[in-house]
Amino acid sequence: MSVGDYIRNSQIWRSVFRHPAPTDRRNRVVVMLTNFFLHLHPVSVKQQGIALSYTWCMGGITFFLFLLETITGVLLMFYYRPTIEYAYNDMKYLQFDVPFGMIMRNMHRWAAHAMIIAVWLHMFRVFMTGSYK
Structure with a gap:
């Protein structure tokens, strides 16, 4: 038996891929409703629902x-040690001695x-437009 x-x-x-590739609309709906990755791609989308302004x-x-x-x-991990002894000094070193550390x-x-705000706005839009249905 091969690895594949x-x-x-x-x-x-x-458990992730419960059905084979769909061949018609009905099978596509069944695959999407039972698929692990349902939230990534809906079964059908209205044209106005994906408008950039929307x-x-x-x-x-x-x-x-x-x-x-x-x-x-990842870049900050190179300069910061989250311990009681080093945290304050590492932040001071990062702010004043590391090139572009403060930036x-x-x-x-x-x-x-910004990510918290963007996720909140995204979820608010999904809720208000009923896109989750």
Whole structure:
């Protein structure tokens, strides 16, 4: 048995992908309603529902802010040690001695705040427009 067959016959694979690729609209609905990744792509979308002025790109903005958080967080990990002995001195070192350290820290902080706002606005729009139905 190959590795691919072993993975496709595993319980995890079957719980995530419960049906084969759909061939018609009815099967597509069944696949989407039982799929683990349902929230990523709806079964059908109205044309006006995906207009740029209607969605405000909140999902894309949130994803961009998540990437910014990840990149700046990884870079900040090189200079910060979260212990009682080192935390304060590491922050002072990051602010005053590391090139662009203050900018990197502020980008990380403001991206976190902006991501919370973007997620809230995204969920508010989804709720108010009934897009979850």
